[in-house]
Amino acid sequence: METVELKVDMVGIHEKRLRKCLSKLKGIEKVEVDANSQKVTVTGYTHRNKILKAIRRGGLKADFWSAQNELLSAYASASYGSLRFNNFSIF
DSSP states (O other): OOOOOOEEEEEHEEEEHHHHHHTTSSSSEEEETTTTTTEEEEEESOOHHHHHHHHHHHTTTEOOOOOHHHHHHHHHHHHHHHHOOOOOOOO
């Protein structure tokens, strides 16, 4: 059994589309989606390239998860949590 971690650009309704794309593949045991960090973990017997290809065919941008994505995700969650926006209009 193989575990594949992917970075998938998605918003609210894309999770349903993602699960539908992956449900068509044979050998997938479990799909975990972390929408905040845009990380998808797929566990099963399907080859990692087939998983990536199925997600891209569904119209979603996806790449394999890397250590760089982990750092960016941690930085973004720490930075955005402390930001405060003023009520100023630029235009």
